[in-house]
Amino acid sequence: MILTVTPNPAIDVTYAVDGLAPGASLRVDAPAVRAGGKGVNVARVLTQVGTDALAVVTAGGETGRELAAELATSGLAHRVVPVAGATRRSVALVDRAAGDTTILNERGTELAAAELDALRAAVVELLGAEGPGRVSCLVVSGSLPPGAPAGLDAGLVTAAHDAGVPAVVDAVGPPLLAACAVGVDLVKPNREELVATTGTADPVAGARALLEAGARRVVVTLGPDGMIVVDADRPGDVLRARLPRALRGNPTGAGDAAVAAAAVSLADRTPGQPDLAALLRRAVAWSAAAVLAPLAGELDPAYRALERDVVLTRS
Amino acid sequence: MILTVTPNPAIDVTYAVDGLAPGASLRVDAPAVRAGGKGVNVARVLTQVGTDALAVVTAGGETGRELAAELATSGLAHRVVPVAGATRRSVALVDRAAGDTTILNERGTELAAAELDALRAAVVELLGAEGPGRVSCLVVSGSLPPGAPAGLDAGLVTAAHDAGVPAVVDAVGPPLLAACAVGVDLVKPNREELVATTGTADPVAGARALLEAGARRVVVTLGPDGMIVVDADRPGDVLRARLPRALRGNPTGAGDAAVAAAAVSLADRTPGQPDLAALLRRAVAWSAAAVLAPLAGELDPAYRALERDVVLTRS
Numbered sequence: 001m002i003l004t005v006t007p008n009p010a011i012d013v014t015y016a017v018d019g020l021a022p023g024a025s026l027r028v029d030a031p032a033v034r035a036g037g038k039g040v041n042v043a044r045v046l047t048q049v050g051t052d053a054l055a056v057v058t059a060g061g062e063t064g065r066e067l068a069a070e071l072a073t074s075g076l077a078h079r080v081v082p083v084a085g086a087t088r089r090s091v092a093l094v095d096r097a098a099g100d101t102t103i104l105n106e107r108g109t110e111l112a113a114a115e116l117d118a119l120r121a122a123v124v125e126l127l128g129a130e131g132p133g134r135v136s137c138l139v140v141s142g143s144l145p146p147g148a149p150a151g152l153d154a155g156l157v158t159a160a161h162d163a164g165v166p167a168v169v170d171a172v173g174p175p176l177l178a179a180c181a182v183g184v185d186l187v188k189p190n191r192e193e194l195v196a197t198t199g200t201a202d203p204v205a206g207a208r209a210l211l212e213a214g215a216r217r218v219v220v221t222l223g224p225d226g227m228i229v230v231d232a233d234r235p236g237d238v239l240r241a242r243l244p245r246a247l248r249g250n251p252t253g254a255g256d257a258a259v260a261a262a263a264v265s266l267a268d269r270t271p272g273q274p275d276l277a278a279l280l281r282r283a284v285a286w287s288a289a290a291v292l293a294p295l296a297g298e299l300d301p302a303y304r305a306l307e308r309d310v311v312l313t314r315s
Numbered sequence: 316m317i318l319t320v321t322p323n324p325a326i327d328v329t330y331a332v333d334g335l336a337p338g339a340s341l342r343v344d345a346p347a348v349r350a351g352g353k354g355v356n357v358a359r360v361l362t363q364v365g366t367d368a369l370a371v372v373t374a375g376g377e378t379g380r381e382l383a384a385e386l387a388t389s390g391l392a393h394r395v396v397p398v399a400g401a402t403r404r405s406v407a408l409v410d411r412a413a414g415d416t417t418i419l420n421e422r423g424t425e426l427a428a429a430e431l432d433a434l435r436a437a438v439v440e441l442l443g444a445e446g447p448g449r450v451s452c453l454v455v456s457g458s459l460p461p462g463a464p465a466g467l468d469a470g471l472v473t474a475a476h477d478a479g480v481p482a483v484v485d486a487v488g489p490p491l492l493a494a495c496a497v498g499v500d501l502v503k504p505n506r507e508e509l510v511a512t513t514g515t516a517d518p519v520a521g522a523r524a525l526l527e528a529g530a531r532r533v534v535v536t537l538g539p540d541g542m543i544v545v546d547a548d549r550p551g552d553v554l555r556a557r558l559p560r561a562l563r564g565n566p567t568g569a570g571d572a573a574v575a576a577a578a579v580s581l582a583d584r585t586p587g588q589p590d591l592a593a594l595l596r597r598a599v600a601w602s603a604a605a606v607l608a609p610l611a612g613e614l615d616p617a618y619r620a621l622e623r624d625v626v627l628t629r630s
Contacts, residue, residue, distance in 0.1 A: 015406075015419055022335045023415035030403065030421055062381040069377065088345065091330075091406060093419070100338035104330055104408070106345055 001052040002263050003126055004139040005156060006039030007119065007148065008108045009057040010090040011067050012296070019097040035070040036090055036296065038141035038170055041256035042263065043076055044297030045286065051264055052132075054079060056122055058111065058145075061086025079126065081119045085109030085145075092252075101252075110147040123156055127163040135163070136267035139259060140179075141170040150174035154182045166266040170259050173197050180213035186262050188219045190255060203228055204238055211235050217276070219262060219283060221255050227287070229280050233273065240313045241280040243306065247288050253296025257286040281310045316367040317578050318441055319454040320471060321354030322434065322463065323423045324372040325405040326382050327611070334412040350385040351405055351611065353456035353485055356571035357578065358391055359612030360601065366579055367447075369394060371437055373426065373460075376401025394441065396434045400424030400460075407567075416567075425462040438471055442478040450478070451582035454574060455494075456485040465489035469497045481581040485574050488512050495528035501577050503534045505570060518543055519553055526550050532591070534577060534598060536570055542602070544595050548588065555628045556595040558621065562603050568611025572601040596625045 014032040039055055046053035054077040059067045064080075064087040071078040088106035095101065111119070127135050138160040140153045153175045160167040161183070168186045169179040172193040179187065187210060189197060194206035207218040207230045219229045226242025265279035289303035290296070329347040354370055361368035369392040374382045379395075379402040386393045403421035410416065426434070442450050453475040455468045468490045475482040476498070483501045484494040487508040494502065502525060504512060509521035522533040522545045534544045541557025580594035604618035605611070 013404075017419070020337045020417070022337070022410060022413060022417050025418040025420060028419045028421055030401070030424060062377050062384065065380070066377040086345070089328075095337060098337060102335070102337050103340040104332070104343045105340060106343055109345065 001054055001133055001135055002043075002046055002137045002139060002267055003054050003056065003123070003135045004039035004043045004046075004141060005056045005119075005123055006037035006142055007058065007140070007152060008088065008143045008145045009035065009037030009040055009059070009067060010088045010106065010108075011063045011070070012036030012090050012092065014092040014094060016094050016096055018095070020093055020095045020102060032295075033066065033070060034295065034297075035067045035074065035076075038256050038259070039139060040071070040076070041253045041297035042139050042141055042260045043078075044074070045257050045260040045290070045299055046263070047076055048299055049260075049264075049303070051267075053077065054126065056081065056119070056126065058083045058115065058119060059087050060084055060109070063087040063089060079122055081115070081122050083111055083115045085111065101250075108143070108145045111145050116148060116152065120155060120159070124159050127159055127165055135160075135165050136269070137263045138165050138167040139170070139263050140167065141256065141259060143171075144175055151178045154178035154184075157184045158182050168259055168263050168266060170255065176210070177213055180210050180215040183214050183216060185266055186217040186219060187215050188221060188255065188259050188262060190221045191223070194220055204230070208235055217274075219258065219280070221258055221287065223251070227258065227280055227284055229276050231273075231276060238315050239276055239280055240315065241284045241310050243284060243288055243309055244311055247291050249291035250294060250296070251291055253293075253298070254287040254290045256297065257290035257299060258283040261286045277312055281307055281312065284310045316369055316444075316448055316450055317358075317361055317452045317454060317582055318369050318371065318438070318450045319354035319358045319361075319456060320371045320434075320438055321352035321457055322373065322455070322467060323403065323458045323460045324350065324352030324355055324374070324382060325403045325421065325423075326378045326385070327351030327405050327407065329407040329409060331409050331411055333410070335408055335410045335417060347610075348381065348385060349610065350382045350389065350391075353571050353574070354454060355386070355391070356568045356612035357454050357456055357575045358393070359389070360572050360575040360605070360614055361578070362391055363614055364575075364579075364618070366582075368392065369441065371396065371434070371441065373398045373430065373434060374402050375399055375424070378402040378404060394437055396430070396437050398426055398430045400426065416565075423458070423460045426460045431463060431467065435470060435474070439474050442474055442480055450475075450480050451584070452578045453480050453482040454485070454578050455482065456571065456574060458486075459490055466493045469493035469499075472499045473497050483574055483578050483581060485570065491525075492528055495525050495530040498529050498531060500581055501532040501534060502530050503536060503570065503574050503577060505536045506538070509535055519545070523550055532589075534573065534595070536573055536602065538566070542573065542595055542599055544591050546588075546591060553630050554591055554595055555630065556599045556625050558599060558603055558624055559626055562606050564606040565609060565611070566606055568608075568613070569602040569605045571612065572605035572614060573598040576601045592627055596622055596627060599625045
């Protein structure tokens with residue numbers, strides 16, 4: 001089972017509007033309301049492709065109730081760590097006329113020290129499971145709540161390693177660097193996150209900077225330009241993958257689909273190194289299938305067929 | 316006690332943004348979350364000025380829980396009629412840079428016939444109270460839920476009249492005309508609502524059309540141009556009131572403050588006709604004080620002083 005942790009989940013509230021004119025008053029239909037946050041999206045993708053996944057989230061306030069209720073309705077296996085502060089909202093205004101989406105991302109509310117401890121304890125407990133609930137990979141995804149220590153993700157990676165479980169972190173800045181420092185098995189920045197974290201505009205140089213910081217593998221997602229992966233064991237090699245054509249759709253959640261694909265590869269206990277070519281091929285295909293699907297956390301059924309179209313190159 | 320009914324209340328979610336660029340992704344602080352809807356705002360104003368008020372609202376879903384919780388926190392006397400559909404949201408994006416506000420008003424969810432009956436029954440029960448809970452005026456404010464009969468407000472007016480209680484309706488279109496047809500004591504359209512209801516651009520002609528439709532009194536709010544009132548007993552007379560200068564601020568809730576002022580005048584059981592000059596003077600002052608206050612349902616403490624500045628003219 002793949003365990004995903006979302007330290008700062010959100011309730012995603014999505015409105016369809018026809019023309020968003022600043023200063024105007026619009027009548028709108030009831031929004032789509034969905035449990036969100038990157039780790040939740042990763043667990044949704046895994047569940048869709050038939051891989052057991054469990055999403056750990058914090059939840060508080062009425063918005064937290066809404067989050068938990070929606071997870072239950074979705075049939076997504078989950079564990080809620082109750083907190084006092086209200087779960088944040090992420091409000092998306094999908095403008096059907098202009099073809100763009102405006103997003104208001106709340107920062108979230110601070111967690112008390114005891115709440116951070118409870119989150120860690122829940123993850124450690126789940127990492128200790130044996131039998132069918134045994135965790136094969138840990139994924140820690142998304143922003144931290146305001147005021148949380150930058151080492152939160154790294155601490156969870158160490159807990160996973162203590163339990164013999166590989167770990168993927170999808171983060172940016174100090175939390176990403178801290179996860180690298182404890183030898184995280186894979187990180188997946190996009191181009192902007194890589195620049196923000198390493199100060200390096202070149203994806204290969206930035207990825208190697210994260211290897212030097214201690215990461216075992218770095219996948220960099222480059223939007224329509226595909227992805228690259230580098231590995232600490234062969235830092236000179238760069239594997240690139242992309243689809244022969246760009247796809248139109250909703251890029252929200254494309255990175256989460258890539259993380260889900262990487263986690264499936266790392267969870268495979270076949271002795272030896274993970275097959276990076278297979279990992280990258282799947283990550284590109286699932287990411288593209290996420291672009292084709294309307295909602296974050298969903299893959300278009302073409303995800304299997306797309307894998308065959310992925311073009312791999314080495315340099 | 317003044318009873319306000321809000322058949323289609325909302326949870327008001329207000330975000331502060333610095334520049335709302337369509338298509339952008341913004342990090343925002345947690346929003347202000349407040350129980351909203353016109354009748355709720357009227358009850359808030361009345362409570363602030365020391366007049367007993369009770370707000371009747373429907374509430375459903377997690378947003379309905381949020382609504383009820385916020386009413387309780389506000390210390391506003393209220394009665395919740397539970398319904399199955401989720402209470403709608405009204406999302407306001409207050410752009411501090413541009414100085415304007417973009418509003419997304421959800422339409423709301425349909426009420427079942429039994430839920431409409433429960434709302435009517437709750438109002439009828441409250442209208443029957445004796446002693447300190449005796450109702451001195453009924454206010455029915457705001458939009459109807461989708462699919463609700465246009466005669467909902469009118470039915471509540473008739474129930475009030477059956478109990479010997481005067482009634483104010485703040486509505487637009489067929490529900491407003493239906494309330495006029497049963498002899499509602501006062502209606503308060505603004506210029507746009509009057510045009511939408513009567514097809515007449517001239518406020519005096521539009522107001523007289525509502526008298527002809529059966530309303531006893533019509534107050535038309537004209538923004539910075541003040542207000543007019545006409546009365547079915549002297550349809551040829553028009554009383555106008557305005558402040559000598561325009562005020563800057565937040566006009567949301569200004570109409571609700573005017574309704575609150577009108578309800579206070581109608582609730583006064585002094586024999587004879589209500590003093591329309593006093594009513595209009597107070598309505599203009601409270602409305603202006605609402606513009607000066609940051610949130611709908613609040614008056615700036617200047618509301619008493621502003622009454623002295625109101626200029627009345629007859630024509």
